[in-house]
Amino acid sequence: MNDYREGLLSINLKSIADNYLDLADRLAVGARCGAVVKADAYGLGMVQVVPALYAQGCRDFFVATQSEGERLRSDFGDEVNIVILTGVRPGAELECARAGLIPTLFTIEQFRNWVKVCERTQLEAPCALKVDSGMTRLGLGPEEFELILKDRPLLEAANIRMLLSHLACADEPQHPQNQIQLSNFKAAGEKLRGLCPGILLSLANSSGIFLGEEYHFDIARPGSALYGVNPVFGVKNPMRPTVTLQLPIVQKRLVSQPQSVGYGATQEIPGGSWLAVARGGYADGIMRAQGGRGRGWAHGRPLPMVGRVSMDSTTFDISGLGKEERESLQSIEILNDDLTVDEVAGYAGTIGYEVLTSLGHRYHRRYVKG
Structure with a gap:
């Protein structure tokens, strides 16, 4: 299995x-x-x-x-x-x-x-x-x-x-x-x-x-x-999204005091914040440039990336989720119909082409025909 x-x-x-x-x-x-x-x-x-x-x-x-x-x-x-x-x-x-x-x-x-x-x-x-x-x-x-x-x-x-x-x-x-x-x-x-x-x-x-x-x-x-990349700059994308990427959560934690997050201590979060660390980083195509700017998606809403993206992990602020939502959270989506390759490219300062061609080979791939 x-x-x-x-x-x-x-x-x-x-x-x-x-x-x-x-x-x-x-x-x-x-x-x-x-x-x-x-x-x-x-x-x-x-x-x-x-x-x-x-x-x-x-x-x-x-x-x-x-x-x-x-x-x-x-x-x-x-x-x-x-x-x-x-x-x-x-x-x-x-x-x-x-x-x-x-x-x-x-x-x-x-x-x-x-x-x-x-x-x-x-x-x-x-x-x-x-x-x-x-x-x-x-x-x-x-x-x-x-x-x-x-x-x-x-x-x-x-x-x-x-x-x-x-x-x-x-x-x-x-x-x-x-x-x-x-x-x-x-x-x-x-x-x-x-x-x-x-x-x-x-x-x-x-x-x-x-x-x-x-x-x-x-x-x-x-x-x-x-x-699924938008072919015309500045207008609504006429193409259908084609990919969804889910990263599993490997740790959820409550940070009681204000703390910096990740390499370089580039971003600080307030005390009382809930964090989720997902398995997947720049070795898997989650571009390092997204750190502190990008977002994930879960329970129908965006979740901010915090701190720098690491080689094998990415951290998200899940404080906006309710208690039951946090407890049930098993994965965070990095790409989906709401969080498109063009939006992700914008956070990384690149283009959708690079987002797609950078997707790693450690993921399990599922091909949907319907």
């Missing part, structure tokens, strides 16, 4: 599937919705999440590394398209091609190496190109892109399936960078399609979907919104 003594992380696969359908319904006619499942589906478990998305019709999956793609391919065979967002490392092109993965290429050297492998092996190995439309991260710069466009034999041998770029400020709909990147990407797409008809265009991430139909092109690739 498992008593969840290390904490219980519940992941709602139905909510993830519903978020996918919501995002797909927002797309322009003719555009299809993929899914970014990199970093083990943002920490929630790629092996469990991908089948839930597949059941809703998703066939385009985006991962970060070749090993992630190989793992996904072994489970789904040739039924899905798998795009590696960070390309293919030198010397790994043949394994990538044999696995039927689609690498995103963003340097001329990568592009030429890929074509050499395709020509040498006679494999029908599709690839994707990424252009830098203004984020100044991964992507072919304008000069490099023009050099590739001028090399017709290279283009014809490459089997380009898709052209991608990535938005830098999509979560801020009024930011002028969005329109600049849209214009740059549209121009690049028109040029490449003039030489390689039939390629697919992909620009919109989670937030990009909410910028409007002109950003949708052929394939959208939402990630964080699937997992």
Whole structure:
């Protein structure tokens, strides 16, 4: 029997599937919705999440590394398209091609190496190109892109399936960078399609979907919104929460005199306070920056975190609970429908992505399908 003594992380696969359908319904006619499942589906478990998305019709999956793609391919065979967002490392092109993965290429050297492998092996190995439309991260710069466009034999041998770029400020709909990147990407797409008809265009991430139909092109690739992170800054989150995290209480105590709490004595509580120490700390993804700022949840109300978060424990002030509520208290929730990943991220001075991908592996994981 498992008593969840290390904490219980519940992941709602139905909510993830519903978020996918919501995002797909927002797309322009003719555009299809993929899914970014990199970093083990943002920490929630790629092996469990991908089948839930597949059941809703998703066939385009985006991962970060070749090993992630190989793992996904072994489970789904040739039924899905798998795009590696960070390309293919030198010397790994043949394994990538044999696995039927689609690498995103963003340097001329990568592009030429890929074509050499395709020509040498006679494999029908599709690839994707990424252009830098203004984020100044991964992507072919304008000069490099023009050099590739001028090399017709290279283009014809490459089997380009898709052209991608990535938005830098999509979560801020009024930011002028969005329109600049849209214009740059549209121009690049028109040029490449003039030489390689039939390629697919992909620009919109989670937030990009909410910028409007002109950003949708052929394939959208939402990630964080699937997992409940708010895709639009400053408005009510349209996505469903997907995770609940419960930490077991290992000690409850009455502090009779004013006392400081935790490392560094950074916070003092008054005499007569009740404290609960929960099993779970920064080794489990309870970010240290939340100390003295964050909160937990129990009996339908918030409970303040007090003192610094430790490696394996976090302390809460439960003075606001009634006597019977304190006595019955066995666990405190760190994430739930009321205490969302975005709120927790705010306490830690970070983003919901980091909250999800930091969730530890000591928790018992329960996957909810209904």
